[in-house]
Amino acid sequence: MLKYIVKRIGLAIVTIWAVATLTYFLINMVPGGPFLSEKAVSPQALAALEAKYGLDKPLWEQYVTYMTDALHGDFGDSLKQRGRTVTSIIATKFPVSAKLGGTAVIVSLLVGVPLGCAAAMNRGKALDNIISVVATCGIAVPSFVICTVLMYFLGVHLNLLPTFGLTSWKHYIMPVISLAFYPTAYIMRLMRSSMLDVLGQDYMRTARAKGLSQKVSIFKHALRNAILPVVTYVGPMLAYTLTGSFVVEKIFTIPGLGGEFIGSITTRDYTVIMGTTIFLAALMVVMNVVVDIVYKIIDPRIKLK
């Protein structure tokens, strides 16, 4: 176990470092820079700005400085939002996205898993057909379509729900539906096929031969085996959803990390890009470890290595 933890932490550090380095050189290789779009800036002022942020030094020197600072937990100041550190930007924006994304993931699990199971247990019957059709349609609709359709009907046309901001529980409904739509449909499909697979296993026949009721054999013997693919899917999906979706945040005007990230890319806010990328990569790596551990708990055959 200790060996596993050490190995995973080592691997995580390498992955995050590789992602950070790749991103660092990529954003600096692309023509243009953070201050070029501000046309009013005079060459002298530009030089002064670049000197202030250390952008006039050779690239590798900037890189070493940045990495050393990052290792000490200092991700620098935002180049565009004067006077704000990258850490404080992530600290204010991430909770907004995380709350929304977390709710969406919970919703998609609560809806997707039972419906997927129900479809598998009623294979070939009407319920299965309905669920399969809904799930197939669900993975075919892009999120911006759902957002705008919801917005048009519930927000504008019927005026039932607020269309921007995140101040009350009502504000959560439409963004959460939009975010949860695709994962719910995906989990339904995943759950259905993995449940069908498990139902055909020999140990399910054993459970029946023991005289267990269908309820017990499904809930005890099948579910725990069938949930494994869902766990694999939810891990990375959670990392992405928690860090926010640009589309949903843009359409519903929510001040989250997803919008911030895209904003920083278009304005070339190097430090914010780096900070959020490292943050997302770290979250991904953590989620993968969590998935591994959950897997081990559910299935004793898995060896952590």
Place this chain on the structure above:
Amino acid sequence: MKENPISFQLKLNPDDFLPATDDEKQSLVVMRESVSFWKDGLRRLRKNKVAMVSLWVIIIVMFFSFIVPIFYPYSYETQVKGANSLAPFEYSIEEQARRDAGEFVFPHVLGTDKMGRDYAIRVMVGSRISLTVGLVATAIILVIGSVYGSIAAFFGGWIDLVMMRIVDIIYTVPDILLIVLLSFALKAPLAELAALPGFGWINVVGTNLISIFIVFALLYWVGMARMVRSQILILKESEYVTAARALGAKSGRIIKKHLLTNCIGTLIVTTTLQIPSSIFTESFLSFLGLGVAVPLPSLGSLASEAINGLNTYPHLLFIPALLISLIILSFNLLGDGLRDAFDPKMKN
């Protein structure tokens, strides 16, 4: 000869107890017709109504995207004067005057956008772009992914380890970041390239479209590579390959006869399911304004442009949105049907 009592009931006669010939025995064996992999798969596919309907939907959408625009009286970029923001089948004042004069004016079936461009042709050209991106990008992904994945699987060892680490890293970098940066980075070199003789076609296709293809090629092959690698690893371990090797079959024959034929079903299915996913991503990129360049439309950019006027002209949003969902749905259903037909292993 005296007859046995049971012979009366069954009307037996001594001839019945003569030995039967081999031919007579054979004629009794009704063997089920043996069919080839492809024939069997196609038969199952044809029987699958949902998949066949999806196939027809795709064919019809393709007809309207690739053939109809050639004959269509309007062009996607021409702005008809005075015909801004018309409702479906509405005519501008000038067109109405021409109609009153007895002239035939082709109707704006889906109305026009706020710049006075016929919306029907824009939607058709938009779905042409979306389909092209989906098909070409998938072809690129298929080639890169399967080559990369099979190299990793065949060589194994540390080569496999390093190659798969690279895949992991590409997987972890936020794709939007790479897309945005790449599309910025590629713009200038592509423009330079287009200026060179012999590369004029780049301008015709559009630098943005090409950079989308390059982005897809650089980013989205990782999933395909993982799939191909794991498939080949499983097949490599399988007993019939070991058996073939034990019988002295050469590597080339094993690859051709066993690995390829067993992989092809999964590959077809994954490819078909990759097409909607590519279309999905393209529409998302266009929605962010990172897709094709104006005035060229794609379904995503059409939807994106329509959002601001949502309250007044909802049909401008709903038409491309519905069409894109329909295309993705059809490809998904066709992919499911192909899986059921050609990949018995993945079938439930």
Place this chain on the structure above:
Amino acid sequence: MSEYLVDIKNERLSFFTPAGEVKALNDVSIHLNQGEVLGIVGESGSGKSVTAYSLMGLTAHPGKLIGGTIEFNGHQIHEMSEQEFRKIRGNEVSIIFQDPMTSLNPVFTIGNQIEEVILLHTDKDKKQAHERAVELLTLVGINEPEKRLKQYPHELSGGMRQRVMIAIALACEPKLLIADEPTTALDVTIQAQILELMMELKDKLGMAIIMITHDLGIVASMCEKIAVMYGGRIIEYGTTDEIFYEPKHEYTKGLLKSIPRLDAEEHERLVPIEGTPIDLLNPPKGCPFAPRCESCMKICLREMPPVTTFGDIHYTQCWMNQKAQMEGGATNE
């Protein structure tokens, strides 16, 4: 009510697949006394497992009982609902499956899976169930039972897992144990151990056993009666001695010729049965074995042979015996 523990009369069972009706069982009749061991022998697809499963209501999905009666321990099986089946499964009748590797749920401990069936069918509480599980593991010859109960299936060897399956099957002291090729997936040395264990437990607990197998060696050593199945029919039925020393059906004779014997002459060769089993989707009109039969006659291709009986229980369905009887009748005159 039947005097037998198991009394199957003219059972007919079909699988209604999209390709058509597969007649898996045709007029199958079997009876079995308390404490008796019956062997059902046949090739894959001959209907041996289907017969046994239908006794527990475990017939797989498109399968349906379409005729005949099944009685077991006073229950009218053919009329029972799923709910009634649940009460007897694992309790009065248990089953051991072929592959112990896949028949145990990988994510639960051995203890959990044994105690589950005890808790379900008896009034024992958790502690008593645990004690019973320890007792059962000792009974099936597993040492360190306390430790094993905490282990997962993948930590045990194949033979060990089959012993666990037997422990689960015997947990509620069933009247009948169905063993569906219980040793096919095991090593030869382990096979002998498992069979020996089953016979030992049978004597100790006094249950009846239905042994499904394609291995004639197993039935010879274990069973009192043997049913030979082919193409969804019992083509010959009798005591072990009758089947081995006076086989009446050509298929049984063929089977016996195809097993190696220690007392065989040096030049004697094993004789395989040529051809492949019939397609139950399109069964031939006459005797199902006719196309592969060496002594096939014209009548065999047209008509299903009637039952010919010899002695108390020995019977067969083969025209050769009718022919012999007829000729015998003719010469007697």
